[in-house]
Amino acid sequence: MQGSVIVKVLPTAAIALAAAGAHGAGFQLLEQNGSGVANSFAGSAAVAENASTIYFNPAGMTRLSGTRQISGGLDVVRIGFEFGDDRGSTLPALTSTGTGDGGDAGGIALVPNAYVSMKLSDKLAVGIGLGAPFGLKTEYDDDFIGRFLAINSEITTYNINPSLAYQVNPMVSLGFGVSYQKIEAKLSNAVNFSGLLAQGGVGVFPGLEGVGKVKADDFSWGWNVGVMIQPSDSTRVGLSYRSKIKHELSGDVTFERPDSGNPLVNGAMAAGAPNGPVEADVEVPDTFVISAMQKLSTDWTMLGDISWTGWSSLESLEIFRTGGALLSRETLEWRDTWRLALGANYRYSDDVTLKFGVAYDQSPVETDHRLARLPDANRLWLSIGSQYRVGSALVVDVGYAHLFINDPKIDADGDAPAAKGNLVGSYDAAVDILGVQLTYDF
16 A cells, blocks of 8 residues: 555656746746846847856856956746636545635745856956756645645755856857756645545545645756857857756655544554655756847847757656655656747947847647646747946846746646546746846956
8 A cells, every 4th residue: 555655646746846937948947147137038148248147158257347247136036827727627536625726826936146257367267156047936725626736846956156268269268167056846735545545445534635745855066168259349159058967856755644533544544655765866957058149230239049958858757765666657758948039239328228138938848748836838028128337347237027928728637537636727827027137347
């Protein structure tokens, strides 16, 4: 019975270790600065307008103004994921209460960043960046009809990115960095103990519902490289690559079990769903970006981006008990994605620049494999903002973006409708981002 219980509980936990992104497709967070929000992050690997180029293309450090620069920002993100049942959703066997829509599974997320860059010579620069390139949080109400698939999913990453750049000649600069990344996962879903007891031959005890929780984390290493080419004063091209990072997460699964009033039944639930250590391998994807910046006149500059993300590496996710026993396996079949972005900057005055942007962001999740923990879909970005120069050393960027997300449709049962139920409907989804960046030369 023990293996049966755990296998039914943990598939959604496996999904949550690689889920819940809404800013970029999948669970990627594009907001590694506030200054790029207004352009929908178009030209990200070419602009090098502040020290956040450490993340987007480290070669850009050779193009920064001043000898030393510090840049920090905050992106405030409001995510909306509201499920609407089309009356096709069902609860698992032996449960009968709690059929809510789950409320707004989104909320407000804060994505901070900080960077420091220093030129050691006319050709050599070094720097370090701090950010959160993956993660988000979704949380449904406790009476959500799909609670056996998902209640809470919280994914957090912390990325430390020391980098260096070298200017080969006036036209070409090269950059390289390493990433020391931590990932944390906290996730939960309801557990149908009535169904699991019946399946295990213990007896029929309707209405026994609990919660399973997984907490796990890991540190791992990755790297990134970049090339920046400036054939003329009006044209700049950037190419950037960030490697995959494989995380070997370890943590624990715990269960909040209901009290049946029968010591033997309570003992059967405890024996069938014991707390204990778990392990899971998760590989965050690699990315490749080609960017361009073109000055059309003294006042207008155009920006462009084509980026690729290797989500197809996430074909499935498996969770093991420490010791090697397979507890769950979930098929994802994610696809590689493309993102296209265009932006424009208008020099309103010597101190003020107005910014605009639009982007199309493809989701790795196809309709047949959409999950309650990840109601992801293709999205369209529209953005606007401005840059203010305050004196000779301080620059302030402010940007706003609204993401229109194609209403994601879902028909999910976690491959176990008897234990998980069936969630059928669609989501009303949207994202708003407000980004602020302060940059200081010293």
